[in-house]
Amino acid sequence: MKVVVIGAGLAAMASALMAAEAGHRVTIVTKGIGGLGLSTGVLDVYSWAPDGSPVSDPFDFSSLPPEHPYHAIGADAVRDGVAWLEEHVGLFGARPVGAPERNMWIPTPAGAVRPAYAVQRSMADSVLRDGGQYLVVGFRQFKDFPAQLIADNLARSPHVRVTARAVTLDLAARSGEADSNATAFARAFDGRSREVRESGFYTEFGEQVASALAAAVRPGEVVLLPAFCGLKHDATAPLRAAIADAGGAGLAEMMIPPPSVAGRRIYDALLAQCREARIDVHMNATVTASSGENGRITRLLVSRAGRETPLEVDAVIDAAGRFESGNIMRNSRKEFRETIFGLPLAVGENPWTTGVVVDSAMHPTNELGSPIYANLHLAGDVIAGSAPWAEKSGEGIALGSARAATNALGKD
Template identity: 25%
Template sequence: MRFDTVIIGGGLAGMACGIRLAEAGRRCAIVSQGQSAIHFSSGSFDLLGRLPDGQPVSDPVAGIARLAEQCPAHPYAVIGAENCTRLAGQVPALLREAGIRVVGDSRHNHFRITPMGKSKATWLTIEGYLTTDEPDKYPFRRVCIANIEGFLDFYPEFIAEELNRRGVECRFGNFNHPDLEKIRRNPSEMRSANIARVFDHDADLEALAEALRHQAAGCDALILPALIGLTRNDSLEFLRQRVGLPIHLLPTLPPSIPGIRAQQALQHRFRELGGEYFLGDSVLSAEIEHDRVRRIFTANHGNIPFEAEHFVLATGSFFSKGLVATPDRIVEPVFGADTLHTPNRAEWYTLRFFDRQPYQAFGVRTDPSLRVMKQGRPLENLYCAGAGLAGFHPVQEECGAGVSLLSALHVAELVLND
């Protein structure tokens, strides 16, 4: 099978890169072994929340401009501050074209409310989820926090405690529906995706609206767990019109509805543009000649290779097995690429779980053009994008989604200009 570009990995980076290349008319394939980390998404996309020294960032663009001073190996520093600023400006349109409507901008972090009621700085948030411009100010004074009976992945009491501290009066509501009884028989089935499938039907959504309208009477707004809109885009507006109040969603424990919806939307957009998506397949080996990848072989296609002018490695980090830890080194399992890591395993981590863990900055070694290094030499047509890149701490710096998106778009430009 012959393509212009083959992307290995179907997460946020792989999908964004594939979409941008397909938009430019390139024939692309994505090989993805399974569900990506997008399924665990909270509904927000971070760009930069903290500098490497821990200083909070309110203006991500300004923060990126300062990154190179503290961490020259950071992907943003490698891509360049000006390029990052330009690419960040392109991301909202890319997401919206895929049907993911977001709010926010790259010059000012807003605050998204977490499943525990805390406020967290972020870059872009999917419309409908509870956000504020300031961490201690909310667009309501009296709110009803409603939950489905028996749903354990949502915590109204914790949310109310945080809101009470900021002067918001809270009350609780519960709702049920006969169509939920079948999945309620097994507690392990009472998960957000299964519940959302019930409320994808008009009659069930109408019944939910009626129950919420009575429970939220006298309140300024209503907060719901994200249990609607798995396969339809109008669920939230449907409820808002019938309840007659502002309704805000909060993400639940993963797998999350906003994450599943985002993954589905990106896949649909890629295929709509002519891309070919091979789900449930994994790369077993690659043929490399004269510092160029010629072809790759996958589990599902046996001796039928994938051939391309360019390849993109977007397999992620440890979570998705894009990187594998052995007793003495960090391995990139697809191409045997060089990796950046500390030789002494005792220095890979600290015993304090929430500390800045050194291993999180381990990753694939690249040249300044994000071409993958192997035995000290760049592979001319193999690029790396996303969480597998070395030099950054996605959790502490609150930049995981931003690195995935910006590196993916940067790699797409490099491929198009090659």
């Protein structure tokens, strides 16, 4: 089958790769690079219940309202999708012993704590434990990581009992630069050389950071750094070795505000796999129209570089997102519309949960619950009924719906 996937976020790229693995010919059509660069790089399934209480078992959806997409997707598809990402990306570590399906407490960029299902290996030591001692390390040139505020908030958390203090290093990512972003620091760790120095780093900058951390850490402390220790290379391993030599208990990256180096790592890994799978990626492209017959889409019209090109399709997976991407829009009269296929929308009490209702095969459905198009499937944020920013369910919905949608290909 020829499958077109719309979008380039986690749901879209996972759908494209899953479809390619199933033997389909896949094309991605996307306006840009998707939202992974704005994500935290943490894998969330379900963290906060509607009443604001923390969720221990992220695959237990019984507390969610009936319109939530997890009920259509199903826990098995979510498990399979999450396991697929962990296996394919290679950035995530093994689950903690005794907690195969349990959320863990991790620090936020403001020093609050929240549950999360999985973190990247470089973040493993940021999983908070009662009695832990933490040294939060900021950089004077990186303004998006207020180390003292983070440490103060961690020490007063009602969810974990920890002690925390802070230090701020004066190490510029680029010489003479007083204000650097996360990408600049990641490149300072990566450098241009492919050769590893005797110290285990690729650059002198990494060695300078290790020396400063070894001088600052106290015995038994876990060092928490902003999540920017390399895009191409993992600098946390030699940093962890330097901390161990100085008596520290561990070292980890922790989440930072977007743009996110940790999210970019996931995007880069998935994009590389798309290229290896010979998936055709149409960047800076927009689906402007569709046509078909007998309840099936047979052709998409794609606008790219001033030209409109028809694409013949056997199936479509729409993972173009919600308001952020412009896939769902609201006009001055507060009327919502889905911009690609004109699908009906379910508008909840919270208008930001507006989206398209789907069945278990991720088909968009009408008010009677019947599929609108037999070969159109949805994945990710375009599906109605979730508030991923509040419940922390974005990755679970993206991956679970991608798995459910690709499982349904060819069965229509």
